[in-house]
Each structure stands twice: as C-alpha cells, then as structure tokens.
Amino acid sequence: MWNLKRLEAENYREHLDVAFPVGAIPEQVSEAEKDAVLLLYEKYVEKLGRPSVELTGEGARAGLLTAVHDAYNLVQDGRRLEKLRAALKHLAQLCPYCGFGQVEELDHVLQRVHYKLFSILPLNLVPCCGACNRGKRRVPSANTGEQQVHVYLEDVSAFDFLRADANIDAVTGGLLVKYSVVQSEGMSDDLYARLCHHLVEFRLHERYQKQVNLYLGGLEYPIASSFEKMGANGLKEFLDGMVATLIRREGANDWRTALMRGLAECPKFYEGGFRTALGLQPVDGAAD
Ligand SMILES: [Zn+2]
Structure with missing residues (x-):
C-alpha cells in the first residue's frame, strides 16, 4: 500500500x-x-x-x-x-x-x-x-x-513509519492493537502530518481492527503450534520470521508487517496471551 x-x-x-x-x-x-x-x-x-x-x-x-x-x-x-x-x-x-x-x-x-x-x-x-x-x-x-499523500507522485518507501502497538487487555484477555505513524529520520513535518491524517481520513484506526482479527484467525495454527513446540521463544521466532517475510513481500509500512512487528514486541502476547487474544482456551483455564 x-x-x-x-x-x-x-x-x-x-x-x-x-x-x-x-x-x-x-x-x-x-x-x-x-x-x-x-x-x-x-x-x-x-x-x-x-x-x-x-x-x-x-x-x-x-x-x-x-x-x-x-x-x-x-x-x-x-x-x-x-x-x-x-x-x-x-x-x-x-x-x-x-x-x-x-x-x-x-x-x-x-x-x-x-x-x-x-x-x-x-x-x-x-x-x-x-x-x-x-x-x-x-x-x-x-x-x-x-492533504492526501499521492500514491503515484510521492514515494514514501524510503521511510519506515507505520506502527501497531499491541497489548493484551488485563481484564478480558483480548488483543488491543493501536496503529500509528512515527516520524522517521528525514521525514518532513508536512509528510508526517499527512500520513497521520491518512489513517484518520480513511478511518483506518477502526477498519484495521476487523482485518487484524481476520488475519490472525488465519494464523491461529502456526502461532499456537510454535508456542506448543518451542515455547515463548519459539513463538517469538515465528513472529520475527513473519516480520522479515512481510517486509520483503509487502513492504515495511504494510499494516500486516506493522501488526506482526507489534506482536513480536509484545511479550504478553508471545508468552501465552495469544490464547485469549485469538479466542483460544487459556492453557490453565477451566475447560468445563
Ligand atoms: Zn481501501
């Protein structure tokens, strides 16, 4: 994108x-x-x-x-x-x-x-x-x-600016993801403001949430099995691997790249929180 x-x-x-x-x-x-x-x-x-x-x-x-x-x-x-x-x-x-x-x-x-x-x-x-x-x-x-960032005339690929901060809700165990733009080195104030506005204008803060759930739903098996086989480190390794692949295939500022990067930087997620985040049974939860 x-x-x-x-x-x-x-x-x-x-x-x-x-x-x-x-x-x-x-x-x-x-x-x-x-x-x-x-x-x-x-x-x-x-x-x-x-x-x-x-x-x-x-x-x-x-x-x-x-x-x-x-x-x-x-x-x-x-x-x-x-x-x-x-x-x-x-x-x-x-x-x-x-x-x-x-x-x-x-x-x-x-x-x-x-x-x-x-x-x-x-x-x-x-x-x-x-x-x-x-x-x-x-x-x-x-x-x-x-003002809109021009998809043909303004190349933003030199910057690495899209972030998704991930957290696990302490009460519900649900996944909280907040997308934002950071002003990377060399980025003008003007471009920074317009990239931030892009998320607002196209209501991406809201619209990304549904996509995050759909996307992670499709990754339920590799996420859960990485953890089961190799624990938190195994899952972290899987997430880091996904980030590298997504950067190569979709670019550093793709919403999926940002998401996986956010999860790879969220110990609560890869140390076990992924279960409630993905709607799976907590490992020590009552299964009755
Ligand atoms: Zn669209």
Missing part, C-alpha cells in the same frame, strides 16, 4: 483525442484547448497533485470545464475510454489506501467536481476499494496537513 507504479505508457494527448475527436462537429474542445489542458497536466505533476487554485482551471471557458469533467463518463465500462479504466485497475491488487480492500472503483485524487480538468488524467485516478472512495472527503482541505 501507500504507493503505486504509474501506468507505463501514458499518452495523455491520445486520451483527449479519444474523448474529443479531431474534427468532430460540433467541436466540444479545440486543439488549442487540449494543449492548454496538457500544460495544466504538467503543472499537476509539478505540484504533486496537491490542491491549489492554479489547478482549478480558473478562467477557462465554462464549456471546456464541463466537457472535460463529463469525459470521465467515457472511462466507464463499455465506453470509449474503458481501456484506461481496465489498465488502471490492473495497477493494484489491493486498495492502496487501506491495503486490504478489493479494488472496485477509481478515486479522483483531486476531486472531479472541484478540479474538472483532471477528470481523465491517469495520474489523478487511483484504483481503490469502495469504502475508501466513499469515505474520502468531498472537498479538498485547505489545511496542508490534511
């Missing part, structure tokens, strides 16, 4: 030509206007897709704004730009915003209603899950600390 590789062949002019064929009568968008839109695309990249008045198309002809805004309808299945939709959906196996949802929709990084001229710009379209898309704010925030 967090980053996606952009489309390899991005022929923006071609997309505009498909949407607004040359010589069409009546002409919706002139060739000169397409040039202007392409220039604004360059501005978008320069600004890393962050909200700014310059990108709103202020001063552009109203008919142009409406035509490009409406061109997104052509990206739907069965319409002229459906190939673009399919190619974008292929970029991600799972939603890059949450890291667990199935890719179902395309999100406009800069909301289409407010930034009409980026309606079909591939860099402004992120394949994501329905819950993330619906949960996202409708109006771009003027507060820079609340």
Whole structure:
C-alpha cells in the first residue's frame, strides 16, 4: 500500500483525442484547448497533485470545464475510454489506501467536481476499494496537513513509519492493537502530518481492527503450534520470521508487517496471551 507504479505508457494527448475527436462537429474542445489542458497536466505533476487554485482551471471557458469533467463518463465500462479504466485497475491488487480492500472503483485524487480538468488524467485516478472512495472527503482541505499523500507522485518507501502497538487487555484477555505513524529520520513535518491524517481520513484506526482479527484467525495454527513446540521463544521466532517475510513481500509500512512487528514486541502476547487474544482456551483455564 501507500504507493503505486504509474501506468507505463501514458499518452495523455491520445486520451483527449479519444474523448474529443479531431474534427468532430460540433467541436466540444479545440486543439488549442487540449494543449492548454496538457500544460495544466504538467503543472499537476509539478505540484504533486496537491490542491491549489492554479489547478482549478480558473478562467477557462465554462464549456471546456464541463466537457472535460463529463469525459470521465467515457472511462466507464463499455465506453470509449474503458481501456484506461481496465489498465488502471490492473495497477493494484489491493486498495492502496487501506491495503486490504478489493479494488472496485477509481478515486479522483483531486476531486472531479472541484478540479474538472483532471477528470481523465491517469495520474489523478487511483484504483481503490469502495469504502475508501466513499469515505474520502468531498472537498479538498485547505489545511496542508490534511492533504492526501499521492500514491503515484510521492514515494514514501524510503521511510519506515507505520506502527501497531499491541497489548493484551488485563481484564478480558483480548488483543488491543493501536496503529500509528512515527516520524522517521528525514521525514518532513508536512509528510508526517499527512500520513497521520491518512489513517484518520480513511478511518483506518477502526477498519484495521476487523482485518487484524481476520488475519490472525488465519494464523491461529502456526502461532499456537510454535508456542506448543518451542515455547515463548519459539513463538517469538515465528513472529520475527513473519516480520522479515512481510517486509520483503509487502513492504515495511504494510499494516500486516506493522501488526506482526507489534506482536513480536509484545511479550504478553508471545508468552501465552495469544490464547485469549485469538479466542483460544487459556492453557490453565477451566475447560468445563
Ligand atoms: Zn481501501
């Protein structure tokens, strides 16, 4: 999650030509206007897709704004730009915003209603899950600390920032996991604030809980058997091994990597608390 590789062949002019064929009568968008839109695309990249008045198309002809805004309808299945939709959906196996949802929709990084001229710009379209898309704010925030981290244009892979602190509830024996972002070395205050806000905007503090339970449910056997065969050290070793594997396969900032790392740093869990945490019978509990 967090980053996606952009489309390899991005022929923006071609997309505009498909949407607004040359010589069409009546002409919706002139060739000169397409040039202007392409220039604004360059501005978008320069600004890393962050909200700014310059990108709103202020001063552009109203008919142009409406035509490009409406061109997104052509990206739907069965319409002229459906190939673009399919190619974008292929970029991600799972939603890059949450890291667990199935890719179902395309999100406009800069909301289409407010930034009409980026309606079909591939860099402004992120394949994501329905819950993330619906949960996202409708109006771009003027507060820079609340602006979205761009999955294509801002590479955050050099940082190691996602954490999941794990604990066992003293009363219920249940597992408590709290996700957070740490400001790793070299990370700007701006990026730190926006990564923190990402967890809030997409309600990940709440939504991760269910995923944690599902994920750990699937690991019940290796967790319990590691402990039974080799005790707390054996389970700790299993958890450390999972962390190393997940870092390699999913990256350091994947929610599963953070979770397993949190559990590997929680003695209460690997010294036996995993039983109640996973809803198993406590080893010395009454089995009647
Ligand atoms: Zn999602």
